Amino acid sequence: MRLVIVSGRSGSGKSTALAVLEDSGFYCIDNLPAGMLPELAERVLLDAELLRPQVAVSIDARNLPSQLKRFPALLDELRQRNIQCDVLYLDADNATLLKRFSETRRRHPLTDEHRSLAEAIHEEIALLGPIADLADLKIDTTGLNLYQLRDSIRLRLLEKPEPGTAFLIESFGFKRGMPVDADLVFDVRCLPNPYWKAELREYNGLEQPIRDYMAAQSEVEEMFNDLNHYLSKWLPRFAASNRAYVTVAIGCTGGKHRSVYLAERIGQALRTPLRNVQIRHRDLS
Incomplete structure (x- = not known):
């Protein structure tokens, strides 16, 4: 089984990454509660129809903070079961993330009447720290357009010819x-x-x-x-x-x-x- 965990701050390109993986044959789940990772892996491994299962999940700031803090232990549990796990972390500088939200008019998941967009973007750094610290691959999307990001993900994740560095x-x-x-x-x-x-x-x-x-x-x-x-x-x-x-x-x-x-x-x-x-x-x- 191969499991790709996609994370990163809101607006960094996680939806694009999941779309690329889905187009390449991965079963993709957006906004999975981190605590469900072991259960998901168990169910996939037991599914006899999937001979070479490939699953990608997005875990981000929409998770509860308590779930995000458990991520290191959950990842270690998966790898102890000999599951190939790749942690992909996407990010961009604050100015770029602010610009992307302004252009799309989307609501940031952490904004409310007491927290501005700039504050929410900054707060994500601490919330996602346990995942960012363990990322196998980090991609800075600040200067990348949609097509360049897709190409980068294909090259680094999908064209990797064999296990190893x-x-x-x-x-x-x-x-x-x-x-x-x-x-x-x-x-x-x-x-x-x-x-x-x-x-x-x-x-x-x-x-x-x-x-x-x-x-x-x-x-x-x-x-x-x-x-x-x-x-x-x-x-x-x-x-x-x-x-x-x-x-x-x-x-x-x-x-x-x-x-x-x-x-x-x-x-x-x-x-x-x-x-x-x-x-x-x-x-x-």
């Missing part, structure tokens, strides 16, 4: 903000920039003209060797510590040339010593 090698551009959910961040803006070559500017790091240019630069080769050596040595230590997801972010100015070239090359190189390696280019659009 899933490593994501991600390129990005600093001008669009650093990915806050990255575990390791490397800045490669010190390398020669193809952007300043007029004949190369319109290509990206996946295309042959940029690959040829980067491969000819001695500093690039030195950076690749150093990063590849470091990651080949230390990423297996993350796997040994039972981490479910690890994100390595490589950034340049715009996220189009240098970071894309290195992320792609390093990701391909790491697929030899590591099993679950995914590559994503955040700003290549």
Whole structure:
């Protein structure tokens, strides 16, 4: 049995996450009382019609605070029964959540005559802390649109090829903000920039003209060797510590040339010593 527990502050994208999982064959339940997790797992395991059951549940601030405080013990109980559990936690910055509620005109579940929307959004941090602290995968949806969030969930949760630590090698551009959910961040803006070559500017790091240019630069080769050596040595230590997801972010100015070239090359190189390696280019659009 595989169980995905989706949580996060209101407006962070939980409904989208459940929709993606449902489209992928998961039986989805929204707003499940946390205390019912063991009973749900028992019923699913006893159902002979489900040979490879996949269930996703949303647990959020609509739960009673006493139920949310029990979450760590409930999760431990599930895992002791050898149930594969992934805890996905979605979040966004306060300004983005306020904007989303203003645009949709939805009522926040914690607002009342004594609590404003801003106060309710802030209060969720403490309420959902027991879940956030145990999340296997956190996705910051601040800068993501609907389609980007769907793609991110598919890549991280659904395209994970086998059990074990899933490593994501991600390129990005600093001008669009650093990915806050990255575990390791490397800045490669010190390398020669193809952007300043007029004949190369319109290509990206996946295309042959940029690959040829980067491969000819001695500093690039030195950076690749150093990063590849470091990651080949230390990423297996993350796997040994039972981490479910690890994100390595490589950034340049715009996220189009240098970071894309290195992320792609390093990701391909790491697929030899590591099993679950995914590559994503955040700003290549």
